[in-house]
Amino acid sequence: MIEFKQIHKSYRVAGHDVPALNGIDFQIGAGEIFGIIGHSGAGKSTLVRLINLLERPSAGQVIINGTDITALDAAGLRAQRQRIGMIFQHFNLLSSKTVAQNVAFPLALAGEHGKAQIKARVAALLARVGLTEHADKYPAQLSGGQKQRVGIARALATEPQILLCDEATSALDPQTTQAVLQLLADLNRELKLTIVLITHEMDVVRRIADRVAVLDAGQVAEIGPVxxxxLHPQHPTTRRFVLEAESVDEGEQVDDYAHVPGRIVRLTFTGDATYQPLLGAVARDAGVDFSILAGRIDRIKDTPYGQLTVAFTGGDVNAALQQLAARGLSIEEVRA
Amino acid sequence: MNALFANIDWSDIGQAGLDTLLMLGGSLLFTLLLGLPLGVLLFLTSKRQLLAQPVVYGLLSFVVNILRSVPFVILLIVMIPFTVFIAGTSLGVAGAIPPLVVGATPFFARLVETALREVDRGIIEATQAMGATTTQIVLRALLPEALPGILAGGTVTAITLVSYAAMSGVIGGGGLGDLAIRFGYQRFQTDVMVVTVLLLLILVQILQTIGDKLVIHFSRR
Structure with a gap:
């Protein structure tokens, strides 16, 4: 659906070319919620803006549904942009227009719709995002979460197939973030909407994304199902995100374990295994003792998972680990 | 009372007041009509904006700066041949309007440019992302968003025009300023001076009040 082909992008700053993106090459499937995560300066805002060409690549192609959009003329690009919605961290609503006028704005710009048609569409969109009673208010009278809902309604006005989210929840409090993410997930399902979201918060990706690309210094460090x-981060940047999200300091953790006897491993359960009494059963069979040093049970989108750091002592630790591996757990050695 | 205002011919004052209002109205109209597009052009051609054109911006900016740095009294005199060409006379209300417009347009254009700069870049980006043309972005997003700032700029410009119009009395422009100079200053008729200045003061107060009300009416923040 969306394909980046050998994308390079650099900015000219004070006579020097500063690279922002360096050899981006991947695809985003139709109907997918695709997360792009990276620290500030990693190039994620530039990357998401390539999809509607708010930024042009210095080299490479962006292909959407088979069309190389970098080759479109001005009119073609405008038509393409009408098929892509976008929401922003700071909402970017027009303060001079009411909520209803903001939602009607893309339709009015497109100029293909009658007044009655626009009115009906705006009413339906506002009902969908739960803002019907706020139609005649101005953005300044709304809360952050309400503003983002207006942004979402506005982005969907022209019935786009793609929705781009530029740090859409970064200015919102946790509860509001949760509600907005839920709305996005629902819209993805109802409308078969492809959603590309960029964020620096792992939690956002973990809650709703199907796949994720970790961006580091203008390159894709890691890409795959969330x-x-x-759960098995390979690249240092990905590890850092995971640790940040769990507020764990890796160095501190290793120090803490210095006094713990036995062999320390990290066990990862996903899916049904998460809720089964595997650890106890296996420990009994192999005659080992274990103590849980750290752990969390959570969900990634709809998949439950558990990740435990466990110290095994006594008995046949190897046999225990083999049995656990045979039941589909993944095992990572922390200290032998 | 009559002794106090011995030199005052109220019909002269009335005529002069009317002339001042005509000068103000005429020059404000043309200043807004010319200054608004010039301000938009300055904004659009400046660095990192939609139509960034460093050469065009540099040129426009240079001309605007020159016009703004010439003292208005000098501009009045320098422009006389041009004024005669445009208005047919360099005297009276008609003769005052061209130099007033030339003096105030660059000023207003800069205020428009500044007001447009105050609009969040994100608004332009969002409108662009909807597939808007540059014309649509300017007319339907930028100008409505900048309206309170532009109205405030228009108010400042109108008040500047009042004082410029008074200055045009120097070259026979008519109006309250003319009266103040010819009678109040040159004939030492202090009472005429006081009345004309008071009337100008009232005019400025009224303009500022209207301007403030308009700004508040159109502010949605």
């Missing part, structure tokens, strides 16, 4: 990338 559970795979976050």
């Amino acid at each position: 559970a795979e990338v976050f």
Whole structure:
């Protein structure tokens, strides 16, 4: 659906070319919620803006549904942009227009719709995002979460197939973030909407994304299904995100374990295994003792997972680990 | 009372007041009509904006700066041949309007440019992302968003025009300023001076009040 082909992008700053993106090459599938995560300066805002060409690549192609959009003329690009919605961290609503006028704005710009048609569409969109009673208010009278809902309604006005989210929840409090993410997930399902979201918060990706690309210094450090990338992070940047999200300091953790006897491993359960009494059963069979040093049970989108750091002592630890592996757990050695 | 205002011919004052209002109205109209597009052009051609054109911006900016740095009294005199060409006379209300417009347009254009700069870049980006043309972005997003700032700029410009119009009395422009100079200053008729200045003061107060009300009416923040 969306394909980046050998994208390079650099900015000219004070006579020097500063690279922002360096050899981006991946695809985003139709109907997918695709997360792009990276620290500030990693190039994620530039990357998301390539999809509607708010930024042009210095080299490479962006292909959407088979069309190379970098080759479109001005009119073609405008038509393409009408098929892509976008929401922003700071909402970017027009303060001079009411909520209803903001939602009607893309339709009015497109100029293909009658007044009655626009009115009906705006009413339906506002009902969908739960803002019907706020139609005649101005953005300044709304809360952050309400403003983002207006942004979402506005982005969906022209019935786009793609929705781009530029740090859409970063200015919102946790509850509001949760509600907005839920709305996005629902819209993805109802409308078969492809959603591309960029964020620096792992939690956002973990809650709703199907796949994720970790961006580091203008390159894709890691890409894959969210559970795979976050449960088995390979790249240092991905590890840092995972640790940040769990507020764990890796160095501190290793120090803490210095006094713990036995062999320390990290066990990862996903899916049904998460809720089964595997650890106890296996420990009994192999005659080992274990103590849980750290752990969390959570969900990645709809998949439950558990990740435990466990110290095994006594008995046949190897046999225990083999049995656990045979039941589909993944095992990572922390200290032998 | 009559002794106090011995030199005052109220019909002269009335005529002069009317002339001042005509000068103000005429020059404000043309200043807004010319200054608004000039301000938009300055904004659009400046660095990192939609139509960034460093050469065009540099040129426009240079001309605007020159016009703004010439003292208005000098501009009045320098422009006389041009004024005669445009208005047919360099005297009276008609003769005052061209130099007033030339003096105030660059001033207003800069205020428009500044007001447009105050609009959040995100608004332009969002409108662009909807597939808007540059014309649509300017007319339907930028100008409505900048309206309170532009109205405030228009108010400042109108008040500047009042004082410029008074200055045009120097070259026979008519109006209250003319009266103040010819009678109040040159004939030492202090009472005429006081009345004309008071009337100008009232005019400025009224303009500022209207301007403030308009700004508040159109502010949605």
